[in-house]
Amino acid sequence: MPLSRSPLDRDEIAARLRDLLGADQVNTLESALREASVDRFKKYTAALGIFDGPFPAAIISPESTEQVAAVLAFADQNLIAVVPRTGGTATEGGLETVVPDSIVLDGSRLNRILDIDAENMMATVQCGVPLQRLEDELRVQGLTTGHSPQSKPLAQYGGLTATRSIGQFSTLYGGIEDMVVGLEAVLPDGTITRIKNVPRRAAGPDIRHIVIGNEGALCFITEVTVKLFRYRPQNLLFYGFLVDEFGDGIDALHDLFVDGYRPSVARVYSPEDARQHFADFSHGKCVVILIAEGPKPIADATGQAIEAAFAQRVHERVDPALIEAWFGRLNWDQAAIDRERAEMVADAHLGYTTEVSIDWSRVDELYRAVMHRVRTEFARAADLTMLGAHSSHSYQTGTNLYFVYDYWIRCAPRDELTEYHEPINAIIVEEALRLGGSMVHHHGIGKYRTRWTEQEHGSGFELLRRLKDAMDPNGIMNPGTIFPLEK
Numbered sequence: 001m002p003l004s005r006s007p008l009d010r011d012e013i014a015a016r017l018r019d020l021l022g023a024d025q026v027n028t029l030e031s032a033l034r035e036a037s038v039d040r041f042k043k044y045t046a047a048l049g050i051f052d053g054p055f056p057a058a059i060i061s062p063e064s065t066e067q068v069a070a071v072l073a074f075a076d077q078n079l080i081a082v083v084p085r086t087g088g089t090a091t092e093g094g095l096e097t098v099v100p101d102s103i104v105l106d107g108s109r110l111n112r113i114l115d116i117d118a119e120n121m122m123a124t125v126q127c128g129v130p131l132q133r134l135e136d137e138l139r140v141q142g143l144t145t146g147h148s149p150q151s152k153p154l155a156q157y158g159g160l161t162a163t164r165s166i167g168q169f170s171t172l173y174g175g176i177e178d179m180v181v182g183l184e185a186v187l188p189d190g191t192i193t194r195i196k197n198v199p200r201r202a203a204g205p206d207i208r209h210i211v212i213g214n215e216g217a218l219c220f221i222t223e224v225t226v227k228l229f230r231y232r233p234q235n236l237l238f239y240g241f242l243v244d245e246f247g248d249g250i251d252a253l254h255d256l257f258v259d260g261y262r263p264s265v266a267r268v269y270s271p272e273d274a275r276q277h278f279a280d281f282s283h284g285k286c287v288v289i290l291i292a293e294g295p296k297p298i299a300d301a302t303g304q305a306i307e308a309a310f311a312q313r314v315h316e317r318v319d320p321a322l323i324e325a326w327f328g329r330l331n332w333d334q335a336a337i338d339r340e341r342a343e344m345v346a347d348a349h350l351g352y353t354t355e356v357s358i359d360w361s362r363v364d365e366l367y368r369a370v371m372h373r374v375r376t377e378f379a380r381a382a383d384l385t386m387l388g389a390h391s392s393h394s395y396q397t398g399t400n401l402y403f404v405y406d407y408w409i410r411c412a413p414r415d416e417l418t419e420y421h422e423p424i425n426a427i428i429v430e431e432a433l434r435l436g437g438s439m440v441h442h443h444g445i446g447k448y449r450t451r452w453t454e455q456e457h458g459s460g461f462e463l464l465r466r467l468k469d470a471m472d473p474n475g476i477m478n479p480g481t482i483f484p485l486e487k
């Protein structure tokens with residue numbers, strides 16, 4: 001969709017928004033605008049202070065749904081591109097401001113927990129509530145959202161919903177799409193729309209799914225209601241096993257899932273990936289991690305099924321205390337991000353990931369195909385310090401593969417993306433699509449997988465295209481995200 005440029009210049013945009021909301025809600029500080037022009041897809045150049053723009057005209061911090069509506073209506077009338085933002089942990093370029101003089105619409109001041117309803121088992125939050133804050137508050141009451149992405153300390157509900165995020169306990173609780181009961185969003189022309197909270201309905205298509213996963217390219221999410229579950233840490237059972245082949249671990253997961261068991265965590269690490277997480281005990285093998293939870297009889301039965309599945313397979317056991325300890329260190333807070341940034345700068349070395357999904361029957365083939373192609377076709381393979389994968393979210397019909405790759409940067413910093421990240425990412429995406437899988441399991445399309453959006457959806461793409469045309473006729477919402485940017 002071509003975007004007509006705004007008749008207003010960046011100073012006029014900022015001035016009009018100050019009139020609309022007040023000066024303290026419009027940030028035009030140059031350093032903030034530079035930082036806001038990228039996300040973690042460009043984490044290396046950002047860490048080095050390299051920002052090539054375009055830069056947004058302003059970062060706007062609304063404090064009510066009505067203010068979000070007023071800003072969007074203004075942007076729509078004046079053809080100003082809008083990049084929604086909450087926690088800022090996006091990894092795929094979704095926050096990049098690729099249109100000059102965009103505005104970043106930051107929902108993080110909409111940060112109230114509006115309701116915790118322990119009878120009907122749901123909580124309603126504004127889009128700027130960090131998941132960690134809601135989870136901390138719920139656990140005091142013996143409840144949990146069941147949602148636990150590694151970015152839990154930082155990610156907020158707007159972004160979590162907009163990206164179709166998924167957490168470590170997904171095999172029991174599902175992804176965010178299984179958790180959202182209802183929500184409120186604002187359309188680009190300023191219309192406020194609310195999808196009410198009901199246990200289920202058959203009143204036409206499920207319109208929640210137009211909003212969940214829209215990556216800020218269709219509307220702005222202001223409130224979300226999610227399901228709650230009982231929190232029972234006393235029943236958790238941790239398991240760790242070493243197996244020789246990646247496919248052996250995947251087979252074990254397949255059998256457990258197809259037999260109807262739902263451990264909350266089910267992961268298989270390739271030997272390379274295992275080495276960086278479990279150097280003390282992986283000994284060059286694949287590591288399988290499982291956690292059973294729930295009411296005690298269910299957790300115990302799941303545990304027995306896990307024991308039975310491995311009794312039939314060649315394996316070595318890992319001390320469950322090591323798995324429990326590792327789990328406690330898994331999440332990323334701001335200190336971890338700062339540490340990574342300092343190391344990247346000091347060492348010119350970094351790691352990225354690409355996550356895809358695939359049917360059970362082709363998991364091992366996809367793993368092997370990617371490993372082979374990257375090792376033999378990637379021009380800078382000699383600079384790789386790690387290439388591996390793990391499966392961390394499983395379903396009745398298949399699983400995800402999360403490819404992880406670390407490398408020395410032996411080129412000009414600005415060329416890091418085109419020399420390293422993009423070619424490896426492309427191989428993984430191409431192989432997933434070739435084998436009938438999805439090119440993106442949970443990080444969103446962002447701005448760097450858009451060239452495959454049509455191929456991903458096939459004839460279904462027409463539905464997506466018409467949604468965009470109908471909901472955002474002026475193309476102001478996060479241009480270049482999900483849908484390729486037309487020059």
Ligand SMILES: Cc1cc2nc3c(=O)[nH]c(=O)nc-3n(C[C@H](O)[C@H](O)[C@H](O)COP(=O)(O)OP(=O)(O)OC[C@H]3O[C@@H](n4cnc5c(N)ncnc54)[C@H](O)[C@@H]3O)c2cc1C
Pocket residue numbers: 040083084085086087088089090091094095107127148149150151154155156157158159160161162163164165166167168214215216217219220221222332442443478481
């Ligand atoms: C260290 C680390 C670990 C991670 N681990 C996981 C993981 O385990 N699982 C997982 O799923 N993801 C993970 N991610 C990715 C990221 O945390 C998720 O995509 C998360 O959902 C983003 O939330 P956020 O609030 O930071 O959103 P942001 O980064 O602010 O935005 C993400 C996207 O959503 C859009 N958006 C933001 N707010 C709104 C809104 N209110 N309305 C409409 N659109 C909006 C943005 O335009 C952007 O496209 C990880 C990221 C990091 C950095």
